[in-house]
Amino acid sequence: MPARLLEGRPVADAIWRDVDARSAQFAEDAGRQPALALVSGADEAAAAYGRQIERQFARHGLKTFRASVEAPDFLQHLRGLNADPNVDGILLLTPLPDGVRPEAAALAIDPAKDVDGQHPVNLGRLAQRRQAFAPATARGGLELLKHYEIPLRGTRTVVIGRSPVVGMPLALMLIDADATVMVCHSRSGDLAALARAADLLCVAIGRAGLVGPDHVKPGAVVVDFGTNPLPDDPNRLVGDVQTDAVMEIAGAITPVPGGTGPTTVSVLAEHTVLAAELRRAT
Amino acid sequence: MPARLLEGRPVADAIWRDVDARSAQFAEDAGRQPALALVSGADEAAAAYGRQIERQFARHGLKTFRASVEAPDFLQHLRGLNADPNVDGILLLTPLPDGVRPEAAALAIDPAKDVDGQHPVNLGRLAQRRQAFAPATARGGLELLKHYEIPLRGTRTVVIGRSPVVGMPLALMLIDADATVMVCHSRSGDLAALARAADLLCVAIGRAGLVGPDHVKPGAVVVDFGTNPLPDDPNRLVGDVQTDAVMEIAGAITPVPGGTGPTTVSVLAEHTVLAAELRRAT
Numbered sequence: 001m002p003a004r005l006l007e008g009r010p011v012a013d014a015i016w017r018d019v020d021a022r023s024a025q026f027a028e029d030a031g032r033q034p035a036l037a038l039v040s041g042a043d044e045a046a047a048a049y050g051r052q053i054e055r056q057f058a059r060h061g062l063k064t065f066r067a068s069v070e071a072p073d074f075l076q077h078l079r080g081l082n083a084d085p086n087v088d089g090i091l092l093l094t095p096l097p098d099g100v101r102p103e104a105a106a107l108a109i110d111p112a113k114d115v116d117g118q119h120p121v122n123l124g125r126l127a128q129r130r131q132a133f134a135p136a137t138a139r140g141g142l143e144l145l146k147h148y149e150i151p152l153r154g155t156r157t158v159v160i161g162r163s164p165v166v167g168m169p170l171a172l173m174l175i176d177a178d179a180t181v182m183v184c185h186s187r188s189g190d191l192a193a194l195a196r197a198a199d200l201l202c203v204a205i206g207r208a209g210l211v212g213p214d215h216v217k218p219g220a221v222v223v224d225f226g227t228n229p230l231p232d233d234p235n236r237l238v239g240d241v242q243t244d245a246v247m248e249i250a251g252a253i254t255p256v257p258g259g260t261g262p263t264t265v266s267v268l269a270e271h272t273v274l275a276a277e278l279r280r281a282t
Numbered sequence: 283m284p285a286r287l288l289e290g291r292p293v294a295d296a297i298w299r300d301v302d303a304r305s306a307q308f309a310e311d312a313g314r315q316p317a318l319a320l321v322s323g324a325d326e327a328a329a330a331y332g333r334q335i336e337r338q339f340a341r342h343g344l345k346t347f348r349a350s351v352e353a354p355d356f357l358q359h360l361r362g363l364n365a366d367p368n369v370d371g372i373l374l375l376t377p378l379p380d381g382v383r384p385e386a387a388a389l390a391i392d393p394a395k396d397v398d399g400q401h402p403v404n405l406g407r408l409a410q411r412r413q414a415f416a417p418a419t420a421r422g423g424l425e426l427l428k429h430y431e432i433p434l435r436g437t438r439t440v441v442i443g444r445s446p447v448v449g450m451p452l453a454l455m456l457i458d459a460d461a462t463v464m465v466c467h468s469r470s471g472d473l474a475a476l477a478r479a480a481d482l483l484c485v486a487i488g489r490a491g492l493v494g495p496d497h498v499k500p501g502a503v504v505v506d507f508g509t510n511p512l513p514d515d516p517n518r519l520v521g522d523v524q525t526d527a528v529m530e531i532a533g534a535i536t537p538v539p540g541g542t543g544p545t546t547v548s549v550l551a552e553h554t555v556l557a558a559e560l561r562r563a564t
Binding site for chain 2: 103119120121122123124125126127128129130153154156162164168169171172175178180181182183184185187188189194
């Protein structure tokens with residue numbers, strides 16, 4: 001029996017319904033919409049992603065400000081957004097312009113407006129098991145697991161990948177949710193044997209098809225964060241998991257595209273509303 | 283053959299030798315000694331630990347300032363230390379006075395002076411695999427492993443405990459050192475079976491003798507961060523590991539006392555010198 005497909009769309013829809021209700025309530029209370037500022041350089045892919053976010057936010061009662069800023073003014077622009085009472089969240093769209101260090105840009109964001117969890121203080125608060133803005137993609141994966149009622153407490157989990165935007169924050173949130181979490185990476189020895197011990201396998205290593213049927217325990221839940229463009233067709237994305245082959249073994253699996261991907265923008269919206277609510281409460 | 287004993291004293295001695303050389307160099311360059319400010323409330327145990335640190339620092343060319351401050355002035359006192367050019371590091375001695383939230387106190391420390399890694403931004407930087415001040419006890423454990431040349435890259439490691447002062451930062455540093463790390467905790471199922479898969483087992487869960495021979499793979503390296511007072515003799519400390527019984531199975535083990543413990547103050551000193559050097563360089 002092939003694996004159950006864990007699609008992201010219903011998860012995102014549920015998050016958007018929550019956003020709709022809370023953004024309407026916020027607008028009634030505060031007399032304005034929750035607002036996200038999108039900041040990019042001149043990069044066209046970054047701008048296109050920004051427009052996609054703008055369209056989705058507009059459909060759900062959220063305001064966006066979008067600016068393309070070059071290096072000399074970049075950090076100053078972020079400081080202006082920090083000080084702006086009408087901006088609740090700030091999102092950096094990558095690649096940043098030449099001459100802007102990603103670390104310096106992340107540190108320039110007010111952590112209370114850091115809705116994509118880019119500032120290290122938010123990652124540190126996750127590691128302290130405190131309330132924090134997590135990177136939206138990692139949080140979206142966790143929301144997907146909760147939506148499909150995948151048990152986490154005491155669950156033997158392997159996270160493949162240790163990046164600060166997906167693997168690490170995901171591992172920290174899973175530990176906080178009482179999962180038993182092993183973090184594997186490019187230097188781990190026999191990855192297939194390690195992964196095969198997992199009842200929940202999360203893959204965020206950025207290598208197309210790295211995880212095959214040998215990596216998966218029969219019946220395991222497999223969550224694929226990979227979004228790798230195909231070499232011969234860069235508009236088509238494939239995951240880090242060999243989905244078709246793994247489908248025959250896993251108990252449940254997220255497709256690519258259509259799995260963890262669709263949750264990201266809805267989580268950014270939820271974080272923007274939350275940031276607005278928290279700022280209004282203090 | 284009983285396990286090799288991994289004693290902390292030679293590790294601490296090596297760190298102190300490094301501190302001696304660098305603090306002398308700093309004093310020559312800067313015309314003053316690197317300095318650590320110790321801040322406590324009225325608690326006598328905290329003050330006693332502070333005096334112990336003072337004595338050790340004085341022997342190695344490091345200056346200390348010690349203040350006992352009550353709740354109304356506590357955060358303001360920390361801000362004063364942040365601004366003081368003659369203070370390189372700040373250490374909070376627990377328990378903090380009533381009325382001071384530990385989180386607020388940690389956030390009030392300048393991260394550049396946070397030599398015990400209490401500010402979440404330092405924990406977040408560890409999770410980003412960037413240079414950061416880690417909590418001294420966790421860093422001391424890592425220094426011990428390096429001193430005894432325990433291989434870390436690709437090593438199957440289990441960390442039992444997820445506290446923000448030992449388990450979490452230790453796990454993050456081990457991941458950064460290319461170990462394959464599983465974090466277990468009080469909600470993990472069959473702890474013995476999980477731990478028995480580890481070639482390196484680090485225990486920081488704060489429960490006397492939780493880890494017995496059933497938890498240990500023959501030949502494994504066992505690092506014990508436990509410091510549990512004996513109920514009938516609170517001046518005697520025992521670890522989280524049943525040392526005598528585990529000694530018959532493990533390949534190497536840290537004793538309690540005398541294992542990870544002695545490294546802590548030397549790491550605080552090294553961090554104080556590093557903070558002084560970094561502040562002078564910028």
